[in-house]
Amino acid sequence: MTQPDPRVISEDDTSAGARAARAVRLPEPWASAAVTVVMPTYNEADNLPVILDALFALPLPALRVLVVDDNSPDGTGDLAERLARDTYGPDRLSVLRRPGKQGLGRAYVHGLGHALEEGAAYVVQMDADLSHPPEAVPQMLGTLLSTEADVVIGSRYATGGKLAENWAPHRKALSAWANFYVRLLLHLRIRDVTAGFKIWRRETLRLIDVAGITSNGYAFQVEMNYRTVRRGLKIVEVPIRFEERRGGHSKMSLGVQIESALMPFRLRRRASRLDAGRPPAPGRTP
Numbered sequence: 306m307t308q309p310d311p312r313v314i315s316e317d318d319t320s321a322g323a324r325a326a327r328a329v330r331l332p333e334p335w336a337s338a339a340v341t342v343v344m345p346t347y348n349e350a351d352n353l354p355v356i357l358d359a360l361f362a363l364p365l366p367a368l369r370v371l372v373v374d375d376n377s378p379d380g381t382g383d384l385a386e387r388l389a390r391d392t393y394g395p396d397r398l399s400v401l402r403r404p405g406k407q408g409l410g411r412a413y414v415h416g417l418g419h420a421l422e423e424g425a426a427y428v429v430q431m432d433a434d435l436s437h438p439p440e441a442v443p444q445m446l447g448t449l450l451s452t453e454a455d456v457v458i459g460s461r462y463a464t465g466g467k468l469a470e471n472w473a474p475h476r477k478a479l480s481a482w483a484n485f486y487v488r489l490l491l492h493l494r495i496r497d498v499t500a501g502f503k504i505w506r507r508e509t510l511r512l513i514d515v516a517g518i519t520s521n522g523y524a525f526q527v528e529m530n531y532r533t534v535r536r537g538l539k540i541v542e543v544p545i546r547f548e549e550r551r552g553g554h555s556k557m558s559l560g561v562q563i564e565s566a567l568m569p570f571r572l573r574r575r576a577s578r579l580d581a582g583r584p585p586a587p588g589r590t591p
Contacts, residue, residue, distance in 0.1 A: 321359045343419075347406055438545055463543065520571075
């Protein structure tokens with residue numbers, strides 16, 4: 306009987322050490338780049354210690370995490386502050402507390418702006434529910450730098466991307482339909498246009514005026530992508546394995562779904578008004 310090779314790290318092993326072992330090792334100075342992960346939270350107390358362990362085990366010694374908490378009733382914000390004070394230190398983990406649940410888009414606008422003010426050269430958007438694989442962050446950073454992209458998307462639908470097998474069929478169908486719908490209406494060539502796992506250059510976030518984004522919920526992801534495409538900036542997708550959340554509850558409310566359905570029409574109308582008044586703004590120069 307053939308014995309398994311102990312040097313092979315199973316894809317099903319989700320411990321922090323196993324995730325770090327699967328991560329790409331980048332050369333210097335890339336490995337020591339100033340990367341900040343912006344992570345909105347609402348009732349993620351069970352997941353937060355797990356994902357922080359995985360992120361800080363990565364071979365990225367300068368990586369920082371910014372938790373943006375919307376006054377979670379389960380104490381996620383308090384937990385994040387204790388971990389910053391007692392475990393990781395405020396130089397690696399910081400917390401922004403907001404007075405209440407104001408939506409994913411507002412949390413990201415607040416967090417991304419704060420990361421830029423603190424000097425981050427590269428900013429990662431990432432969920433706290435462990436649906437996005439932390440070990441993909443070094444690969445995404447390496448792709449951003451090696452391809453001179455403006456943003457890299459961790460994509461479920463790029464060649465090689467995967468969805469969790471335990472995702473319900475209706476959720477898979479809804480995700481596929483939402484991507485088809487948005488791509489069709491906005492003429493986007495992005496395979497995973499609703500993805501929430503991305504790494505940005507700081508200049509790109511400035512160019513698309515992230516502070517001026519008005520959408521909330523998951524429509525925020527679409528608006529960011531659309532602004533990037535309108536600027537003529539370079540988007541690269543890398544395949545990821547997207548997992549079912551490990552605990553807590555989905556934030557996909559009816560209001561979020563309605564906003565997401567209407568957002569492509571609002572973006573097209575806004576773009577038409579801009580095109581009537583002035584030419585599109587130029588992209589970032591290399």
